Amino acid sequence: xxxxxxxxxxxxxxxxxxxxxxxxxxxxxxxxxxxxxxxxxxxxxxxxxxxxxxxxxxxxxxxxxxxxxxxxxxxxxxxxxxxxxxxx
Numbered sequence: 001x002x003x004x005x006x007x008x009x010x011x012x013x014x015x016x017x018x019x020x021x022x023x024x025x026x027x028x029x030x031x032x033x034x035x036x037x038x039x040x041x042x043x044x045x046x047x048x049x050x051x052x053x054x055x056x057x058x059x060x061x062x063x064x065x066x067x068x069x070x071x072x073x074x075x076x077x078x079x080x081x082x083x084x085x086x087x088x
Contacts, residue, residue, distance in 0.1 A: 006037075006040065006041075007037055009040055009064065009065070009068050010033075010036045010037030010038070010039065010040035010041070010068060010072070011033050011036055011037060012036070013036045013039060013040050013043075013065070013068035013069045013071070013072040014032050014033040014034070014035055014036015014037065014039065014072050014076075015032070015033065015036065016036075016069050016072070017032070017035075017036060017039065017069060017072035017073045017076050018032045018036075018076070020069075020073060021073060021076055021077070021080075023080070027079075027083070031079075032076065035072060035075050035076050035079055036068075036072045038075055039068065039071035039072030039073070039074065039075035039076065040067075040068035040071055040072060041071070042071040042074065042075055043066075043067035043068050043069070043070050043071020043072065043074070044064075044067050044068070044071065046067070046071065047063070047067040
């Protein structure tokens with residue numbers, strides 16, 4: 001998958017993660033989308049480490065989308081925990 005496709009996948013995965021985890025994010029939608037791109041990378045890395053496959057090889061593959069969304073959700077939860085602790 002090309003870098004442009006990967007960025008688009010991450011942006012959409014970040015939006016889906018935000019929709020699944022509503023609430024106040026300290027950085028707003030831009031930070032959430034950046035978290036989506038990094039989360040897609042994290043999800044792909046974890047899936048390849050755990051399952052031994054390459055889930056980020058096809059843009060329209062369901063495993064690619066699931067790993068990107070799960071990675072984005074994990075990273076968004078970590079970000080909320082760290083940023084929420086700073087604000088309190």
